[in-house]
Amino acid sequence: MGVLPLELSEVSFRAGGRTLLDRISLEIGEGPRTVILGPNGAGKSLLLRICHGLLGGFEGTAAWKGPDADAARQRQAMVFQKPVMLRRSVRANVEYGLKLRNLPLDDRRERTRQALERAGLTGRAEQSARQLSGGEQQRLALARAWALRPDILFLDEPTASLDPGATGAVERIIDEIHRSGAKIVMTTHDLAQARRLADEVIFLHAGRVVERRPAADFFAAPESPEARAYLSGELLW
Numbered sequence: 001m002g003v004l005p006l007e008l009s010e011v012s013f014r015a016g017g018r019t020l021l022d023r024i025s026l027e028i029g030e031g032p033r034t035v036i037l038g039p040n041g042a043g044k045s046l047l048l049r050i051c052h053g054l055l056g057g058f059e060g061t062a063a064w065k066g067p068d069a070d071a072a073r074q075r076q077a078m079v080f081q082k083p084v085m086l087r088r089s090v091r092a093n094v095e096y097g098l099k100l101r102n103l104p105l106d107d108r109r110e111r112t113r114q115a116l117e118r119a120g121l122t123g124r125a126e127q128s129a130r131q132l133s134g135g136e137q138q139r140l141a142l143a144r145a146w147a148l149r150p151d152i153l154f155l156d157e158p159t160a161s162l163d164p165g166a167t168g169a170v171e172r173i174i175d176e177i178h179r180s181g182a183k184i185v186m187t188t189h190d191l192a193q194a195r196r197l198a199d200e201v202i203f204l205h206a207g208r209v210v211e212r213r214p215a216a217d218f219f220a221a222p223e224s225p226e227a228r229a230y231l232s233g234e235l236l237w
Ligand SMILES: Nc1ncnc2c1ncn2[C@@H]1O[C@H](COP(=O)(O)OP(=O)(O)OP(=O)(O)O)[C@@H](O)[C@H]1O
Pocket: 015, 016, 020, 038, 039, 040, 041, 042, 043, 044, 045, 046, 047
């Protein structure tokens, strides 16, 4: 049981006289970790925001098709490049999202405890969240998302401003969230990271899905000239 798949049918987004997403049809189902790649401005963030329901005003449809589709709002989470922390303790940042979902107090406490432990933040629970380093804040953002037990987690360049150590820690948490049963859909500009995390790649260029393939195949032999150019560092937009 779950909210997936998510079906996008002929999704286009236009603004300022430009077509930023162009007739995107995709089915996002349970299972493999999906990484969306593409040059700056390709439309990756727009696509994620439409999937997560943060952006309206598009043409076409984006619909949850799973048996629990009515609960889709509650069963998804998103983590951004720059996490927004409440001006509260680390613990309160996790508990807040659970409170909004009306979970009983005991559940909230237990889920918060688990999420902070998994993110390696137990010792920081009472500290102000805004005093954490960038890497710690991103781990907290992941803990906050994980505590919600989402069916699907969207991540928009979650390690873009982190050093290699912090990036590794974030990747390990993403991997654990996936192994706990959540579908992962993320964007990144870090190709080494994409190779480490992706089971499949969706390659976007100029608002269109140019390729969608198992990651190993995509990296070994991209089919489109755009993806070949992108992987060799020659496609700038
Ligand atoms: N709400 C909006 N209204 C108008 N234009 C937008 C809006 N959001 C994004 N854009 C434009 O749409 C294009 C695609 O943006 P998007 O952020 O999705 O790209 P991206 O692939 O995520 O790029 P990057 O890798 O640089 O983050 C860009 O040219 C951007 O300026």
